[in-house]
Amino acid sequence: MRVVQPRHQSTAFLVVGGPTVVIDVAGLRLVTDPTFDGPGDYGALLKTEGPAIDPAEVADADAVLVSHADHADNLDASGRDFALAAPLIVTNPGSARALGGAARGLSPWEGVDVGRGVRVTAVPATHGPADGELDARGWVNCEVTGFVIEAGRERIYVSGDNTSMAHVGRIRDRFGSFDHAVVHAGRATVPGKFSGRPLSLSSERASAAAQLLEAPHVVVVHQTGWAHFVDGPGATIRAFRDAGILNVLDMAPHGRWSSAAR
Numbered sequence: 001m002r003v004v005q006p007r008h009q010s011t012a013f014l015v016v017g018g019p020t021v022v023i024d025v026a027g028l029r030l031v032t033d034p035t036f037d038g039p040g041d042y043g044a045l046l047k048t049e050g051p052a053i054d055p056a057e058v059a060d061a062d063a064v065l066v067s068h069a070d071h072a073d074n075l076d077a078s079g080r081d082f083a084l085a086a087p088l089i090v091t092n093p094g095s096a097r098a099l100g101g102a103a104r105g106l107s108p109w110e111g112v113d114v115g116r117g118v119r120v121t122a123v124p125a126t127h128g129p130a131d132g133e134l135d136a137r138g139w140v141n142c143e144v145t146g147f148v149i150e151a152g153r154e155r156i157y158v159s160g161d162n163t164s165m166a167h168v169g170r171i172r173d174r175f176g177s178f179d180h181a182v183v184h185a186g187r188a189t190v191p192g193k194f195s196g197r198p199l200s201l202s203s204e205r206a207s208a209a210a211q212l213l214e215a216p217h218v219v220v221v222h223q224t225g226w227a228h229f230v231d232g233p234g235a236t237i238r239a240f241r242d243a244g245i246l247n248v249l250d251m252a253p254h255g256r257w258s259s260a261a262r
C-alpha cells in the first residue's frame, strides 16, 4: 500500500509522466490527463515509460481535468479508471458524453467552480495544423480543450494537446499574464496523419507561448514516455535558453514536487 502524497497548501506541481500532472492549489488536488499504465503497445501509439508514481498516491484528487478522452496517450486504461473514480471530471462536451459519470463538459470560455474559490475554465485548443482534416464533428483531429485554473489572483494555464499560437494569444488577451503554464510540447507526430505535421506544440513554440503568457514558471510535459514525440527535454532546454528564458523552465524530475514562488 503506497502512502498518499502529502497535500500542499500553496501551489505545487508533480509530473507523473506523459501529459499527467498533479496540481495542488488552494488546498485542492487536481490531476490533468491521467495516465498510469505501464509501457505497452496501443496500436498506433507505443508507450515506452511507466508513471513516476502509483495512482493510489494521488487518489484523493478533488477533480480530474481531461483535455480529450479520444487518445490513449492522454487517457489510458488505468487513467480512465482513475478519472471515473474522482468526484468530478472537467473536460470538453464530446469527451463528457463519452466518459459519462461525473464528467462535466465545458465549451471554450465556459467555467466551473471546483471548490475553495478555485475556478476551472475551458480554453480553446486545436490538435493539429490549422488546415488539418476535420473529423466527423468538425474538429481538427478531435475535440480538445485546454484549461485555465484560477485561485484568487493566481492563474495557471494547462495547454492540453494544442498546436495553435493564435489560441495562446487569445487566452493571454482574455486572462492577462499567467503565474504558471503547463505546456504539452513533444511535437507529437503520427505517420499518415496531416503528412506528419505536429499534433502538439514544439519546444520552440512552447518557449514562445511562455513568453506570450509572461509565465515565470513553466512545466513542460507530454514529450517523453511515448514513441511519437519528436522534441524532448534537450530540445526544450535549447529552445528556452535560445529565447533567454531558461530561468522559467521547471527542471524538477518526474515524481518530485516543485513549487515556484510567484
Ligand SMILES: [Zn+2]
Binding pocket: 068, 071, 074, 127, 161
Ligand atoms: Zn491527443
